[in-house]
Amino acid sequence: MTQDTQFNRHQLGQLLGANKRDHYYELHYATGEVARLYILADGIFRYFLDPSKKFDENHSSLVNLEQFNNQYFEKSRPRATSDSLIIQSGSYQLIFQQKPAIMTIFDESLHRTRLVQLSPIELGTDQSTEILKQNKNEFYFGGGLQNGSFSHKGKRIDIKHDNITGDGGVLSQVPFFWSNAGFGEFRNSMANGEYDFGKVNENAAMITHNTPIFDNFYLIGNSSKDILRKYFVLTGQPLMPPKYALELGHIGNFLTTKWKPSEAKERAAQMFEDGNYYLRTNNDDEVIGKASLNGEEQYQFSARAMIDRYQKQHFDLGWMIPNFGTNDVNDDALELFNEYAETHGVEAGLWTDQNKDNFVKNTSFIATNTYDEKVLDKDTQMLKNNLNRRRPLIFANTANAGSQKFSALIFGDSGGNWENTRTQVAGFLGANLSGEPLVGCGVDGNNGGGNAQISIRDFQWKAFTPLLFNIDDQGKFSKSPFAYNNKMTRINRAYLELRKQLKNYLYTLVYQAQNGEPIIRALFIDFPHEQINYTEQVDHEFMLGPNLLISPITNGREDGNGNSRKDNLYLPDHRTMWIDLFTGKKYLGGRVYNKLSYPVWHLPVFVRGGSIFDLGKRNYVFYPQGMSQISFYDDNDYTDFAHKHSETKITSDLESSKLTITIDPTKGEFNGMEDESTTNLNIMCDSYPDGLTVKINDQVINMQEYGTVDTFAHAKEGFFYNTNYSWMPEFDSYNEPKQTALQIKLAKRDITDSKITITIQNFNYGGQTLVHSITDSVLRAPKLPTINPEDITAHSLTINWPKVTDKVQVEMNGILYDGIDGDSFTFHELTPNTKYILRLRNVAGNKVSEWSDPFGAITKKAAIDYAIQNIHVTSNYEAKDGHPLSYLTDLKLASEWEVKDKFDETKPLTLTFNFEKEEKLSRMAFVPRNIDHDGDPIEVGMEISKDGNEFKPYGDRYTWKADAKNKVIGLRDVTAKAIRLTVYKSSGSTVAGKEVMFFKDKNSVDE
Structure with a gap:
């Protein structure tokens, strides 16, 4: 059925014919529509259908079409079959079936279909929808920064700006998604959209935008890098920031x-x-001190004093914004502050939400809340004029497709919550997969806070992200890295020093992001052959480039010694060795590790076997395994980085027990580049290697061995076998066992004309780790383990087994879980309403038993699955800007509703909740606000309506405490069409809340 009169929507009718025009194909359909197909480049196609037939090329400003010429279109060749029009472009066939009018893209080079429309495009007066066939092992990414989600299979995401910074919020409106099947789509529209990747129909992906115009770009590529590069061709390469931004x-x-x-x-x-x-206070009667830029009030409350404070605490501050949230800045005072910041090595920025005509002298960058390309472009040009060729930098708390070329995306969340970490990690991953590689969130949020453990764990993992900063003065708690005790301050300082060591590596990743390589990477980028890496099971981990895996601490669980307890730590690829960055302990990949303990100074960070790091000034660290290669980039931090930069390629090849390291001559140049430099290599190893040969341009260099650290330190050239090696001295006081490395020092040479080749015989690093387990028939296979149904929840299940050996391994849904001992284990962080098939085997050393017979269980449904959706709520109080009433029933705990005017007890607040149909209920839950409890309802009443018109009281008034606990009212055996909640008293002068949720009776749902 092609017509849907109820919604005034219809499907595209039969393809009647096509014409080849000057620079596009014109397609005609039986329902009267005309579409244009543009062949823009190799693997970039545009399908433009305008029901009005105006074909206004400027209806959206997201793409610069002037960059494309007509060559690919001219080379394309159409041909007709009995049922289709086929347009050949390179190795791609664009197949337009006549009836039904669906499109398929076939890749001849791979002999497989990239994309198939499941049904014709659906058109309405204010909406257009494309429905794609979804394959079983197909996963979807993109849509901008979708907080809490990076892999969207089985989900529905919104393409819009909602300014919600927590779980479920959408901070950047990016109408672009891509599939691991090898295609991406970019809708050329500023209209809001909704992408359903199998939530309604697991065999379909439904892509909808609130516009009747269907203007879509199709991007074909073999990898995320290929697709992102083509997306950047359309919308612009990401901003290349100045180095101080890191x-x-x-x-x-x-x-x-x-x-x-x-x-x-x-x-x-x-x-x-x-x-x-x-x-901090907002009560003028309590004020004893006021902040200022230069100490115009009291110096200790000034921005200058904060710079002094960072220096006194030995934290190198790179940049600062002193006026966050307010535009009322005295230019003379700001110029004085900028001068002071500059003399102390701090780049000074300005926060603004106004369209300014100029910036004060020495303003290095700005922060703003716009994604408007014209405003961002204007700001960029003004900064360039101010900076005398230095690179401009703009931070924005929102984004759109294309704004990545002007600004980096930063935001602040509510602090003091463990759940924020997992939400942000997934959001960062999703942003990078959406063409937004420069993304960051303030340490411990911008309000809330007060939990030292959460704050320090947040600082630790964010030290491994592109942008590290804190947002202060927005709540009660200070957010500086020295806000807590000396112990916490020392740990934060150590992580900042480590970040400085990794700055060259991070800068190289920023450079490579220009070419479509994410900085914060989902595991599948480097390990594409493991299905787990595409799923939410690993959404709490990320790769920083190709070499480092970071698994943040995401909860407050502790072991008996007060250390953070870590389960569900997945290290990919059973052929890869992973090394704990701090201890040097080695792990075999391809399994999930459990029951790990991490003291407060220790973040789970793992180096991938084969990694190479540049610590600066050609001081390299190697973790040899197999064949690996990396190029490090550098420039002078000015605007000519695209043409004036250096590249140094380094290769490490460990074959059997022979290690070969090659450092190619540095290519390129830039003003200020030092051609003459020493070279230092620090090669991690397990034992003393022999047969060291060093060649410079194929000439052997005589290398002297040194026996002590002191003699080696004074040598110009030579090598030293160091059994007490550490390249992170700031952590030495926490970690007694040191690592072993062969250190090689080469004298100063012309790096642009020196190829260095190092060969080491009898080399061993990680050989024992890479030995796989041996099945021993002597070890008895376990008897069938058990699962107590009463222990099963929506997110966990517990298995029990008769203890035979100290340790066991469990396979769950094909994934190996290691590090399990005792006779029981609880799996956490499972997916609700999911079937899990398990096997268990005993472990003794490197020997294992046969597997037990399979057993399993199904986790329970999540509570949210029983929550009523699409509730319409009204109130007699107007909502505060940015905190609309709809947030109270959106089922997103990150959003928050608040009334606009002061609450008056003589005028009780009423909230009327209307359901789409009569519902059999079980309970209501009120979720209080997160930041504080000044505005919690403390005396409420409830009324029930079966028809939505007449209401009857339900019970007596309820008295609630103003605290963090959810407030629950039982509604068993209650059937209602609407419910009215009346707030008679509040804990403060306002009324606010995160959510009001009504839950259906489980029996009525499960029947």
Whole structure:
């Protein structure tokens, strides 16, 4: 059926014919529509259908079409069959079936179909939809920064700006997605959209935008890199930031922040240089000190004092924004501050949400809340004029397709919550897979906070992201890296020093991001052959480039020694060795590790076998395994990086016990580049190697061996076998066991004309780790383990087994779980309503038993599955801007509703919730706001309506405490069409909340 009169929508009718025009194919359909097909480049096609037939090329400004010429179109060849029009472009066939009018893209080079429309395009007065065939092992990515999600199979995502920074929020509106089947789609539209990747129909992906115009670009590529590169061809390459952007940043408000006296016992109190404690306040009657830029009020509350504070605490501050959230800045005072910042090595920035005509002298960068390309372009040009050829930098808290070429995406979440970490990791992964590689979130959010453990764990993993900064003065708690005790400060300082060591590696990743390589990478980028890497099972881990895997601490679980307990740590690829960055302990990939313990200083960070790092000034660290290669890039930090930069390619090849390292001559040049340099190699190894040969341009260099650290330190050239090696001295006090490395030092030479080849015989690193387990028939296979049904929840299940050996391994849905001991184990973080098939085997050393017979269980449905959706809510109080009433029933715990006007107890607040149909209920849950509890309802009443018109009281008034606990009202055996909640008293002058959820009776759902 092609017509849908109820929704005024119809499917595209039969393809009647086609014409080849000057630079496009014109397609005619039986329903009257005309479409244009453009062949723009190899693997880039545009299908443009405008029901009005105006074909306005400027209806959207997301793509610069002037860059394309007509050559690929002219080379294309059409041919007709009995049922289709086939347009050949290179190795691609665009097949337009006549009836039904669906399109298929076939790749002759691979002899397989890339994309198939499942049914004709659906067109309406204010909507257009494409429905694609979804394959079983097909996964989808993109859509911008979708907080909490990077892999969208089985989900529905929104393409819009909602400014929600937590789980389920959408910070960047990017109408672009791609599939691991080898295609991407970019809708040339600013209209909101909804992408359903199998939530409604597991065999279909439904791509909808709220516009009758269907203007779509199809991108074909063999990898994420290929597809992202083509996306950048359409929308622009990502911003290449100045190097200081990778340094530590501080965002604060030194214009309107006020301080009141306090005592040390107050959790949020901060001690200042005068020895007294203070708290932020908005009450003018309590104010004893005011912030300022240069100490115009009291110096210790000024932006200058904050710069001093960072230096006193030995934290190298790279950049600072002193006016976050306020535009009312005195230009003369700002110029004075900028000069002070510059003399202290800090780049000064400006926050603005206004369209300015100029920036104060020495303003290096800006932060803004716009994605408007014209405004961003204008700001970029003004910064260039200010900076005298230095690269401009713009931070924005929102984005659109194409804004990646002007700005980096930064935001602040609500702090003090473990769940934020997993949400942000998944969001960062998704942003990188959407063409937004420069992304960051303030350490411990911009409000909330107060939990030292969460704060320090947040700083640790964000030290391995492109942008590291904190947003201060937005809540009660200070967010600086030295806000807590000396122990925490020392640990944060150590991670900042480690980040500085990795700066060249990180800068190289930023450079490579120009070419479509994500910085923060999903595991499948480097390990594409494992299905688990495409799923949410690993959404709490990420690769920083190809060499480092980071698995942040995501909860407060601790072992008996107070160390963080880590389960579900997946290290990919059973052929890869992973090395703990801090301890040097080696792990075999291809399995999930459990029952790991990490003291507060220790973040789970793993080096991939084969990795090479540049610590700066040609000081390299090698973790040899197999064949690996990397190129490091450098430039002078000015705008000519695209043509004026250097590249140094390094190769490491370990074959059997022979290691060969090659450092090619440095290519390229830039102003200020040093051609003459020493070279240092630090090669991790397990034992003393022999047969060292060093060649420079094929000439053997005589290398002297040194026996002590001191003699080697004074040598110009030679080598030293170091059994107490560490390239992260800031962590030496935490970690006693040192690692072993062969250190080689080469004298100063012309690096542009020196090819260095190093050969080492009898080399061993990780040989024992890469030995796989041996099945021993003597070890008895376990008797069938058991699962107690009462222990099964939506996210966990517990298995029990008769103990035979100290350790066991479990295979769950084909994934090996290691590090399990005792006679029981609980799997956490499972997917609700999912069937899990398990096997268990005993382990003794490197020997294992046969597997047990398979057993299994199905996790329970999540509570949210029983929550009623699409509830319409009304109120007698107007909502505050940015906190609409709809947030109260959107089933997103990251959003928050709040009333606009002051709450008056003589005028009780009413919330009326209308369901789409009569519902049999079980309970209602009110989720209080997260930041504080000044605005929690503390006295409420409820009324029930079966028809949505007449309401009857339900029980007496309820008295609630103003705390973090959800407030639940039982509604067993209640059937209702609408419910009214009346707030008679609040804990403060406002009323606010995260969510009001109504749950269906489980029996009525499961029947």
